[in-house]
Amino acid sequence: MRLTPEEEALLAGEGGEGARRAMRIVVTLGSIYDAERLLPVESVQVAGVSFRNVGEAGLEFLRDWAAQGARVTVPATLNPAGMDMRDWRRMGISAEFARLQEATVRAYTDMGVTATCTCTPYLVGNVPSFGAHLAWSESSAVCYANAVLGARTNREGGPGALAAAICGRTAAYGLHLDAGRVPTHRVRVRCPVRTPDDYGALGYWVGRWVGGGVPYIEGLDLPPVGASTPLAVSGEEAAAGDTLKLLGAALASSGAVALYHIHGVTPEARALPDLCPPDVAVMDVEDLGPARQALNSDASAIDLVVVGCPHASLTEVRHIAAGIRGKRLRAALWVTTSRPVREAAEAEGLVATIEEAGGLVIADSCVVIAPMAELPYRTVATNSAKMATYALGHAGLKARFGPLEQCLDAAMSGRWPA
Amino acid sequence: MSHIRYGRVIVEGQASGPALVSDRPISFLGGVDPETGRIVEPGHPLEGRSVAGCVLVFPTGKGSTVGSYILYRLAKANLAPAAIVNAESEPIVAVGALIAGIPMIDRVDIGGLHTGMPLAVRGRELIVG
Numbered sequence: 001m002r003l004t005p006e007e008e009a010l011l012a013g014e015g016g017e018g019a020r021r022a023m024r025i026v027v028t029l030g031s032i033y034d035a036e037r038l039l040p041v042e043s044v045q046v047a048g049v050s051f052r053n054v055g056e057a058g059l060e061f062l063r064d065w066a067a068q069g070a071r072v073t074v075p076a077t078l079n080p081a082g083m084d085m086r087d088w089r090r091m092g093i094s095a096e097f098a099r100l101q102e103a104t105v106r107a108y109t110d111m112g113v114t115a116t117c118t119c120t121p122y123l124v125g126n127v128p129s130f131g132a133h134l135a136w137s138e139s140s141a142v143c144y145a146n147a148v149l150g151a152r153t154n155r156e157g158g159p160g161a162l163a164a165a166i167c168g169r170t171a172a173y174g175l176h177l178d179a180g181r182v183p184t185h186r187v188r189v190r191c192p193v194r195t196p197d198d199y200g201a202l203g204y205w206v207g208r209w210v211g212g213g214v215p216y217i218e219g220l221d222l223p224p225v226g227a228s229t230p231l232a233v234s235g236e237e238a239a240a241g242d243t244l245k246l247l248g249a250a251l252a253s254s255g256a257v258a259l260y261h262i263h264g265v266t267p268e269a270r271a272l273p274d275l276c277p278p279d280v281a282v283m284d285v286e287d288l289g290p291a292r293q294a295l296n297s298d299a300s301a302i303d304l305v306v307v308g309c310p311h312a313s314l315t316e317v318r319h320i321a322a323g324i325r326g327k328r329l330r331a332a333l334w335v336t337t338s339r340p341v342r343e344a345a346e347a348e349g350l351v352a353t354i355e356e357a358g359g360l361v362i363a364d365s366c367v368v369i370a371p372m373a374e375l376p377y378r379t380v381a382t383n384s385a386k387m388a389t390y391a392l393g394h395a396g397l398k399a400r401f402g403p404l405e406q407c408l409d410a411a412m413s414g415r416w417p418a
Numbered sequence: 419m420s421h422i423r424y425g426r427v428i429v430e431g432q433a434s435g436p437a438l439v440s441d442r443p444i445s446f447l448g449g450v451d452p453e454t455g456r457i458v459e460p461g462h463p464l465e466g467r468s469v470a471g472c473v474l475v476f477p478t479g480k481g482s483t484v485g486s487y488i489l490y491r492l493a494k495a496n497l498a499p500a501a502i503v504n505a506e507s508e509p510i511v512a513v514g515a516l517i518a519g520i521p522m523i524d525r526v527d528i529g530g531l532h533t534g535m536p537l538a539v540r541g542r543e544l545i546v547g
Contacts, residue, residue, distance in 0.1 A: 021517065028428060028516050032507050032524075053484050057452050057491030061517065137483070157483025159513045 001030055001171075002037050010167055018070025022166035029160050030171025039133045039172045042151075043075045044165035045121050046113055047137035048158025050082035050369035051101040058158075059100065062107035065162075072112040076165035077121040079138050080311070080336075080366040081105055085117060090360060092375050113165065117364035118338035120245070120311040122149065122230040125340075130227060130267060133176055135164030139258070140310045140386060143248030146259035148225050148241065150267035152176045155258045175259055181268065183261055183276040185210045189219035190286045197403045198288060199243045200385030203250025205291035209283055212256040216276035218263040226267045238315045240265075249310050250385035295388040295401035299379040300418060302400065305411040306367050308336035309384035314344050316404075317361070321350040323408040324357045330414035332377065333359030336366050359411070368394045381410040420547035425526030427542045428507050429515045434538035434545075435500035438472035439531050440464050445481030446488040446514060455497030464533075473537040474499035475528050479511035489514030501539040503528060 003011065011027065013020040026038065048054050054062070082101050083093045093101075109115050116124050119138050128134055128151035136142050137156040145151040154174045156164065164170040174180045187206050193199060206215050222240045232238040244262075251257035261269040261276070269275055307320055312335055320335055335354060337345070342363040345351050351361045367380070367387065372395040380397040382388055383404045391399035400416045410416050440463055444450070449459035455470040469492070479485065489511070492498040502515050507524035515522040521539045531537070531546065538545040 024516055025513055028512055029509055032428065032509065032512055048484055048487075053447075053482065054487060055452075055484070058484055058487040060494070061487045061490045157486070157509050157513065159483060159486045159517070160509055163513075 001027065001035060007038060007169070016069045018065055018068035019167055021065065021068065022070060022163040025160060025163035026167055026169055026171060030173065033171065033173035035171035035173040037172050038169040039176055040168055041074055041135045041164055041170050042128055042132040043077070043126055043134055044072070044161050045077050045079065045126065045136035045138050045141055046108065046158060046161045046165060047079040049079045049104060049108070049117065051097060051104050052082045052371045053369055054104055059104050059107065062104065066107050066110040070111050070166050072165040073168040074165055075126065076113045077116040077126045078105070078108055078113050079117070080119055080369060081117050081364050082370050083365050084362045085364045087362070091362060091365070091370065093371065094374060097371055097374070111166070116338065118311050119366065120338060123311065123313055123341065124338050127227065127230055133170065135161050135170040137161040139252035140245065140249035142258050143252045143260065144245055146175060147248060147261065147266050148229055148244050149227060155256065181214065181259060183216035184213035184280055185215045186276055186280050186282045187215050187217045188282065188284045189217065190284050191288060193220055193288070195403055196243050196246050197383050197401070199247040200250045200383070201288045201291040201295065202285065203247040204254045204295055204385040204389065205285065205288070206283070207251040207253065207255030207257050210255055210257060214259050214261070215251070215257065216261045216263065216269070220262050220265065222262065222265045224265055224270060233314050238313070242313050242316055245310050246384060250389070253386040253389045292401065295385055295399065297398040297400065299398040299400055300416055302331045302379050302381045302410045302414055302416050304377040304380045304397070305331055305333045305407050306336065306380055306382045306384070306387055307404065307407060308334070309366060309368065309382065309387040312337040312341065314341050317341065317345040317350050319404060320408065321353040323405060324359065324411065325353050327357050327412055329358035329411045331411045333411040334367065335359060335361045337361065337363060339363040372396055381407045381416055383407050420545065423526050423544045423546060425503070425523035425542055425544060428512050428524055429520060429522040430541065431521030432538070432540040433473070433500040433521050434536065435471050435473045437531055437533055437535045437537045438464065438467060438469060438474050439533045440476040442476070443478050443480040444476045445479070446485030446510065447482040449481065450488055450492070452488050452491045452495070455492055468497070469499045470497040472499050473501045473503060473539060475503045475531050475537070477505045477528070479504070479508050481510065483510050485510045486514035486517060489518040489520065493518035493520065503539065503544055
């Protein structure tokens with residue numbers, strides 16, 4: 001690998017021990033993938049925040065790294081934590097977990113990471129530009145950045161992303177290079193795909209087929225998307241952004257997809273109409289029924305309804321509030337979102353509407369990474385294919401998957417129709 | 419009979435110890451107990467064995483990237499493997515070995531190695547026997 005004189009200096013420790021360790025991590029990752037050089041990154045999204053995941057080992061490492069003087073040198077935002085950082089008591093989180101979670105977030109902020117605590121950094125101001133190189137972890141955000149915005153990032157792990165934030169660089173391989181962005185599979189959609197949960201089911205099905213490939217999807221009726229999409233708060237473009245957020249999250253959780261293209265919709269597919277090579281494997285999707293069946297357990301009593309995986313946008317919170325205004329919920333309802341969206345929703349009176357019905361609007365956190373074993377829930381209904389995919393393995397919950405309206409009905413009745 | 423096989427350096431260094439060989443991938447998060455150094459993944463061929471002081475040989479890593487931190491913690495508790503040998507490395511174990519200071523090589527033939535035989539890693543060399 002060829003390094004610049006500045007990079008050699010960092011590797012030799014001239015930027016301090018913390019930066020040296022970061023450079024060694026980035027260079028080691030590059031050497032595994034035979035990268036020839038490093039690239040400056042525009043921003044970083046750091047995963048590995050929930051204390052339930054990082055544990056004592058991760059907390060100890062982060063504290064040690066901070067104590068070595070490691071500081072981020074590019075804008076860096078943080079993935080969700082294992083609890084709402086302000087209102088954790090309402091979630092039923094123990095004081096012991098809260099103390100360790102606060103210490104973990106503090107280790108990151110000590111290094112200069114902004115404690116956004118969201119899986120949708122692009123909805124809270126970290127909006128990458130087209131073609132920008134990034135080092136993002138959080139698989140759903142990686143998919144959004146690559147596909148919807150046309151930025152370039154691999155699926156980074158937590159430590160690799162943090163290292164990139166500290167030295168401001170990542171290794172040039174995979175999705176940073178044009179060759180890594182060429183479609184590997186063609187998906188021809190032959191059935192109607194309309195609602196957001198249709199897109200989730202489609203993503204689940206395609207992800208299972210393509211694994212870590214780059215699918216090129218034809219036959220979807222969506223407006224063009226790009227840099228303005230995450231900034232839209234109403235209308236057709238906002239709806240498309242919300243829909244693609246759910247599609248990408250599903251592709252990234254049932255498979256390991258980090259980039260997809262949609263014919264005529266996503267920026268790289270619009271720029272190059274012949275982007276998909278003619279000789280790749282082809283899949284026809286005729287029916288979403290099998291995907292829906294695979295995402296549903298046999299649970300009939302519903303304890304918990306989760307909307308906001310990935311974190312809900314303001315548009316989605318508006319839909320939820322409109323659906324349960326004046327109603328009384330039997331099951332618990334968690335709307336998970338980012339702190340800025342919660343504050344905007346509060347200003348519109350949406351938080352009051354949801355909480356008067358008996359729901360909670362939870363910021364900073366997520367059911368997939370919260371310490372759910374400590375809480376009394378056994379079943380979950382969700383409109384997120386990602387949540388349904390991870391519910392049993394990551395949260396010990398049997399899942400029901402369906403449209404938002406059906407999930408809100410389940411919150412009111414405590415039942416999922418047979 | 420002693421012989422040398424050549425691989426690729428992931429983390430430069432030298433160390434030796436008895437081999438602990440798995441023909442299956444290892445997940446450090448959830449698969450190895452950071453308090454004891456023992457492999458705890460149910461049904462894993464090495465379940466119950468300690469990785470401490472061994473030259474740990476396995477095809478590749480798997481699981482969460484948080485697994486890197488488990489190697490770091492094992493090293494601080496003097497329970498880490500002496501060296502790691504992979505057929506093909508991936509980021510979790512590579513970053514873990516790096517931050518834990520464990521010599522590591524990959525792209526080396528791991529066929530015919532068995533648990534208990536003496537192994538040493540020196541730069542890109544795997545010294546067998």
